Amino acid sequence: MKLFWSSRSPYVRKVMVIAHEVGVAHRLTIVPVTVKGTEIVEQIIAVNPFGKIPTLLLDDGTAIYDSPVICEYLDGLHAGRRMFPAAREARLQALQNQAIGDAMMDTLIVWLGETMRAQPDHSAPRIAVCRHKMAKALDRLEAAAPVLAATPFDIGHAAIGTALSYMGFRFAPEGWRSGRPALAAWYDTFAARPSAKATEFYVETAAPVAATAKG
Ligand SMILES: N[C@@H](CCC(=O)N[C@@H](CS)C(=O)NCC(=O)O)C(=O)O
Known part of the structure; x- marks a missing residue:
């Protein structure tokens, strides 16, 4: 394939x-x-x-x-x-986490597109909205990090880990780790997996x- x-x-x-x-x-x-x-x-x-x-x-x-x-x-x-658990509760949690990771990717792609648009077409309000949404998502994930760390790796972990990695790849100066120690610690375990490397x-x-x- x-x-x-x-x-x-x-x-x-x-x-x-x-x-x-x-x-x-x-x-x-x-x-x-x-x-x-x-x-x-x-x-x-x-x-x-x-x-x-x-x-x-x-x-x-x-x-x-x-x-x-x-x-x-x-x-x-x-x-x-x-990676997609069969049990209803675990599956819903995994799918919800995948949706969060995918929505972070969607937001970052819009943000990146705006930053690449030449002035004056580039939209400062749209960038501000993307930054705000990402901050909210990251804060929510900081609170959820203990659960991420305690549950077996699944599609939700893959999506969130990939989205965080993309934030670092494209928006390193934003410093998403700052003030989010639990999420940063969980992310390090993701980045250390052979599949991530x-x-x-x-x-x-x-x-x-x-x-x-x-x-
Ligand atoms: N929801 C889709 C999003 C895929 C997506 O937007 N991919 C981008 C590249 S990162 C793309 O192909 N963009 C080209 C286009 O939209 O024409 C997925 O999860 O696969």
Whole structure:
């Protein structure tokens, strides 16, 4: 199966974290792509009308998106402990945490887009709203950090860890750790996992070349 991929996409990284956690990363053929939202990437639109990454393309031509659906699909390919818990309470908690992590990513992507927009088009009010939403989310996660630390790693942990990592990658000067020691300590345990180490963000310096992921 092929995964349309970028080293800078938080949603892609969440999928890759899950792929490593469940031991299927070696089965993914990585197809590096650049998506800007201002250009049509025919290769992806041909299988996903929204042209977004991640998109997973199975060998039979079936396309799977978006990242929550891809993660759940990958979680069905192994016999180990599930990243999407089966028990109702645990599943709801995991899905809620995934929604929080994904919403943080959505907010950071909007924020990044605004900062990249040339003045005077760039919207200071929109940036202020994004910063405020992130501060609220981070404060909430600081309070929830003991629960994150006490529960087995699942899709919610993967999403929140990836979102925090993206905040550091794109907005390091914001210093999200400051005043949030419990969340920072939990994040360090996420960053130390082999699945996180194998999937760190980076900015490509050369043109994308197709490669196969090592699991
Ligand atoms: N909800 C989607 C979001 C995916 C997404 O927005 N990906 C961005 C890259 S980080 C993208 O493909 N943007 C290109 C576009 O919107 O045309 C998911 O979870 O997979």
